[in-house]
Amino acid sequence: xxxxxxxxxxxxxxxxxxxxxxxxxxxxxxxxxxxxxxxxxxxxxxxxxxxxxxxxxxxxxxxxxxxxxxxxxxxxxxxxxxxxxxxxxxxxxxxxxxxxxxxxxxxxxxxxxxxxxxxxxxxxxxxxxxxxxxxxxxxxxxxxxxxxxxxxxxxxxxxxxxxxxxxxxxxxxxxxxxxxxxxxxxxxxxxxxxxxxxxxxxxxxxxxxxxxxxxxxxxxxxxxxxxxxxxxxxxxxxxxxxxxxxxxxxxxxxxxxxxxxxxxxxxxxxxx
Amino acid sequence: xxxxxxxxxxxxxxxxxxxxxxxxxxxxxxxxxxxxxxxxxxxxxxxxxxxxxxxxxxxxxxxxxxxxxxxxxxxxxxxxxxxxxxxxxxxxxxxxxxxxxxxxxxxxxxxxxxxxxxxxxxxxxxxxxxxxxxxxxxxxxxxxxxxxxxxxxxxxxxxxxxxxxxxxxxxxxxxxxxxxxxxxxxxxxxxxxxxxxxxxxxxxxxxxxxxxxxxxxxxxxxxxxxxxxxxxxxxxxxxxxxxxxxxxxxxxxxxxxxxxxxxxxxxxxxxxxxxxxxxxxxxxxxxxxxxxxxxxxxxxxxxxxxxxxxxxxxxxxxxxxxxxxxxxxxxxxxxxxxxxxxxxxxxxxxxxxxxxxxxxxxxxxxxxxxxxxxxxxxxxxxxxxxxxxxxxxxxxxxxxxxxxxxxxxxxxxxxxxxxxxxxxxxxxxxxxxxxxxxxxx
Ligand SMILES: Nc1ncnc2c1ncn2[C@@H]1O[C@H](COP(=O)(O)OP(=O)(O)OP(=O)(O)O)[C@@H](O)[C@H]1O
Ligand SMILES: [Mg+2]
Numbered sequence: 269x270x271x272x273x274x275x276x277x278x279x280x281x282x283x284x285x286x287x288x289x290x291x292x293x294x295x296x297x298x299x300x301x302x303x304x305x306x307x308x309x310x311x312x313x314x315x316x317x318x319x320x321x322x323x324x325x326x327x328x329x330x331x332x333x334x335x336x337x338x339x340x341x342x343x344x345x346x347x348x349x350x351x352x353x354x355x356x357x358x359x360x361x362x363x364x365x366x367x368x369x370x371x372x373x374x375x376x377x378x379x380x381x382x383x384x385x386x387x388x389x390x391x392x393x394x395x396x397x398x399x400x401x402x403x404x405x406x407x408x409x410x411x412x413x414x415x416x417x418x419x420x421x422x423x424x425x426x427x428x429x430x431x432x433x434x435x436x437x438x439x440x441x442x443x444x445x446x447x448x449x450x451x452x453x454x455x456x457x458x459x460x461x462x463x464x465x466x467x468x469x470x471x472x473x474x475x476x477x478x479x480x481x482x483x484x485x486x487x488x489x490x491x492x493x494x495x496x497x498x499x500x501x502x503x504x505x506x507x508x509x510x511x512x513x514x515x516x517x518x519x520x521x522x523x524x525x526x527x528x529x530x531x532x533x534x535x536x537x538x539x540x
Numbered sequence: 541x542x543x544x545x546x547x548x549x550x551x552x553x554x555x556x557x558x559x560x561x562x563x564x565x566x567x568x569x570x571x572x573x574x575x576x577x578x579x580x581x582x583x584x585x586x587x588x589x590x591x592x593x594x595x596x597x598x599x600x601x602x603x604x605x606x607x608x609x610x611x612x613x614x615x616x617x618x619x620x621x622x623x624x625x626x627x628x629x630x631x632x633x634x635x636x637x638x639x640x641x642x643x644x645x646x647x648x649x650x651x652x653x654x655x656x657x658x659x660x661x662x663x664x665x666x667x668x669x670x671x672x673x674x675x676x677x678x679x680x681x682x683x684x685x686x687x688x689x690x691x692x693x694x695x696x697x698x699x700x701x702x703x704x705x706x707x708x709x710x711x712x713x714x715x716x717x718x719x720x721x722x723x724x725x726x727x728x729x730x731x732x733x734x735x736x737x738x739x740x741x742x743x744x745x746x747x748x749x750x751x752x753x754x755x756x757x758x759x760x761x762x763x764x765x766x767x768x769x770x771x772x773x774x775x776x777x778x779x780x781x782x783x784x785x786x787x788x789x790x791x792x793x794x795x796x797x798x799x800x801x802x803x804x805x806x807x808x809x810x811x812x813x814x815x816x817x818x819x820x821x822x823x824x825x826x827x828x829x830x831x832x833x834x835x836x837x838x839x840x841x842x843x844x845x846x847x848x849x850x851x852x853x854x855x856x857x858x859x860x861x862x863x864x865x866x867x868x869x870x871x872x873x874x875x876x877x878x879x880x881x882x883x884x885x886x887x888x889x890x891x892x893x894x895x896x897x898x899x900x901x902x903x904x905x906x907x908x909x910x911x912x913x914x915x916x917x918x919x920x921x922x923x924x925x926x927x928x929x930x931x932x933x934x935x936x937x938x939x940x941x942x943x944x945x946x947x948x949x950x951x952x953x954x955x956x957x958x959x960x961x962x963x964x965x966x967x968x969x970x971x972x973x974x975x976x977x978x979x980x981x
Binding site for chain 2 (some may be wrong): 324326327328348349351352353360363364366367368369374377378381382385396417424436438480
């Protein structure tokens with residue numbers, strides 16, 4: 269839902285980041301307002317996950333330029349845990365297995381960290397059990413998964429459901445879902461997409477990273493961005509995704525080449 | 541005649557501070573006149589005088605600094621000034637407190653199926669499991685033989701519903717304590733044991749537990765070694781740190797076919813802790829499950845030297861050893877698995893996982909597989925790593941602060957072993973003790 273007077277939740281300006289001295293993000297700009305659903309698409313290796321991890325504060329990535337404002341606050345100055353507590357959520361492309369740490373306890377500690385930030389009381393084990401059982405329904409997940417170690421031995425699809433369960437508990441303002449649809453069977457995709465739709469409201473926003481139209485059939489994006497070589501190359505409405513489905517990414521190469529030539533210093537611009 | 545280099549002629553072992561320590565200790569011990577073990581004790585004392593103290597020069601102590609031993613006052617453990625307060629035992633637990641003085645069974649009615657071995661039965665059995673495991677003559681075992689007077693010797697004749705809790709707590713007392721236990725599980729019998737050793741003074745606790753598992757017998761053995769750094773006291777000369785407690789522990793087991801042994805050990809807080817779980821499957825075809833977890837911090841040293849020998853075919857071993865090394869601590873693991881020719885179709889797996897938490901800490905871990913039989917499955921692996929950045933980040937990205945995330949990960953690492961302890965172990969707060977976070981003591 270696009271409302272031009274809705275408050276800006278996330279404002280990314282010319283964001284540049286590198287990993288191991290390799291520049292990956294080369295100037296990403298993106299504005300997300302409350303109520304909006306954005307989709308980011310793009311070839312493998314184009315920098316989609318990097319963007320999501322830089323936003324969440326992964327220590328392996330170094331920001332070398334640009335800025336990110338989260339509700340007007342400098343997001344990049346915050347520790348990863350603080351970003352989460354104020355309402356940023358990253359659904360991981362590859363959720364991490366943590367042997368020996370109970371999923372239930374992990375979810376409770378995480379939920380309480382967020383609640384504390386919001387000025388709510390911490391939930392004790394009993395109150396939390398009630399909440400988690402209610403939220404399990406959003407993703408139709410078996411309570412048995414609470415008793416296991418975090419993601420340990422979960423199937424690919426189960427891990428993704430566990431991510432959405434976390435999102436349902438943390439109630440973020442900006443949710444970045446990195447390929448939450450990959451690895452899901454058709455029913456699971458419907459359930460997970462239903463969960464995301466259920467959690468989306470006029471006050472929050474969602475950034476979906478995906479390769480597939482089938483997700484966008486169930487979650488209708490307000491904007492579709494195409495990422496390539498560390499930049500957002502093109503932005504359009506939901507029809508851009510359909511166009512990509514038809515024509516693929518070949519046009520991207522030509523455009524990137526032109527762009528790099530434009531930006532490379534000392535090289536004359538060929539104007540046709 | 542063979543020329544002997546001058547260096548080797550020096551009677552080093554005799555004059556080293558360690559040997560003085562031993563001489564002083566032996567001189568301080570009461571005479572060995574308690575029947576029926578008097579002659580054994582005398583033999584052990586004589587033999588001990590001829591064996592050098594553990595040092596890095598010996599192969600099995602190569603990575604383990606035993607300098608903490610002669611820092612312990614060389615006399616029998618002093619009597620505590622006040623009785624040590626222990627948490628009340630849980631229901632279904634038979635607690636025996638071992639202090640090296642009193643008979644832990646005095647005045648007790650033992651549950652059906654559990655009985656004390658008569659001296660005549662004890663005599664031929666005592667030392668049998670040690671000998672079968674080739675450990676009868678090692679220094680820690682001889683020291684124990686020289687020290688320990690009452691032997692707690694029990695026979696289990698059925699599936700015992702009671703958990704046997706064996707507890708020693710030397711508190712802040714100083715000196716040397718020897719404890720000796722013999723457990724005989726008859727065919728089909730089963731027993732759960734929880735052994736707890738605590739210390740926080742300059743004390744050395746020497747423990748030798750022998751166990752004999754008859755056919756189809758089952759022993760589940762939890763071991764909590766909970767040392768604590770001594771509080772700086774007034775007795776030490778100004779400026780020198782008080783000596784930290786030492787634990788020398790042997791568990792020597794002989795398993796008959798179709799028996800099951802499960803050992804779950806958690807060790808922390810001692811200046812030096814050396815554990816030697818030794819198992820012989822006398823005719824193979826038994827199951828041995830070993831779980832070990834040790835944590836070192838400060839300048840602590842923890843060393844597990846395990847050895848499993850398959851003396852017949854079709855035996856199984858499932859072993860996991862974990863270590864956490866922080867501060868300038870040193871953790872050593874040596875896991876010997878011996879599969880001679882007659883041990884065909886042995887199935888053994890050994891995994892060692894260590895976490896290095898500080899740049900000054902050190903971890904030495906070594907599987908030692910001697911496999912002669914050809915039709916066997918032996919898997920082993922050893923990893924030493926740091927806390928995984930991706931795991932930490934995942935927790936942080938859910939609002940969990942970095943230090944809390946690290947604690948969660950470490951707890952998770954430990955819980956994988958601690959979760960297997962016999963249920964009454966929770967009384968002793970194994971995780972908090974291991975992490976050095978127990979405010980109750
Ligand atoms: N930690 C890292 N170390 C080294 N290279 C990295 C690291 N993270 C990302 N890269 C590189 O950065 C580029 C972008 O990777 P990223 O994971 O962001 O791509 P993506 O768009 O998410 O791809 P996919 O669609 O396959 O998930 C790739 O070339 C990748 O190899
Ligand atoms: Mg990706």
